[in-house]
Amino acid sequence: MAKKVAGKVRDKWKLKSWLTVLAxxxxxxxxxxxxxxxxxxxxxxxxVETTLYDILKxxxxxxxxxxYFQVDRVEGETAHTVLRGHEYSREYLRSLVRxxxxxxxxxxxxxxKDGYLVRVYCIAFSxxxxxxxxxxxxxxxMDRVIGERASSLTYDQFAQEMVLQKIASDVYNEAKKVTHLRHVGLRKSKLIRMPEGAQPKPQETVLAAA
Incomplete structure (x- = not known):
């Protein structure tokens, strides 16, 4: 019986192109x-998952x-994103408990202001x-300060002030009138809904190289 000649194996990686994902x-x-x-x-x-340090250095x-950034459009070899959410690391959150x-x-x-629905997790330690x-x-x-900032900012502006803890600082300055505080932070956020026409299809998470 004649042996079957193996066909040429296609290298799948050669068929792939590479995209640079931007924050x-x-x-x-x-x-x-x-x-x-x-x-x-x-x-x-x-x-795509990364850390704030990897962006700001x-x-x-x-x-x-x-x-966590989600790709919402691709132009050539560049993938543009929207912030899907952020969170404190478990180790950092545990270190705050005293x-x-x-x-x-x-x-x-x-x-x-531009119609994005965001779930915000604010935390304070006295x-x-x-x-x-x-x-x-x-x-x-917390509710009053965060609500005022959300309604007056676009999502990009709100995301920046949220992650960089500018909103948390505003909360602290008001909340210290209530009690003595040791830490106030927006420990986590999650983008729940985008305006109509701006919703990308969910896919897998990619870890950014350190």
């Missing part, structure tokens, strides 16, 4: 990572801030114990 404009459109694709349009919706503490200190948090959805009344007052301050 959203609110983070200077900095290059994040290069990803291989067989069809550039299929990159739309892909999520400034404060080493920014390694503790994880950022004995003799109370925690108050708020999780709520806000709509930006220097001493807080009673139920002070925790309630603290959450009211």
């Amino acid at each position: 959203s404009p609110s983070f200077g459109s900095a290059p994040i990572v290069r990803i291989p694709v067989t069809d550039a349009e299929k990159a739309r919706g892909r999520v 400034q404060d080493p503490q920014h390694y503790s801030f994880k950022l 004995r003799g200190s109370s925690m108050s948090d708020l999780i709520k959805d806000y709509r930006t 220097q001493g114990r807080m009673n139920t009344s002070k925790k309630h007052d603290l959450r009211s301050v």
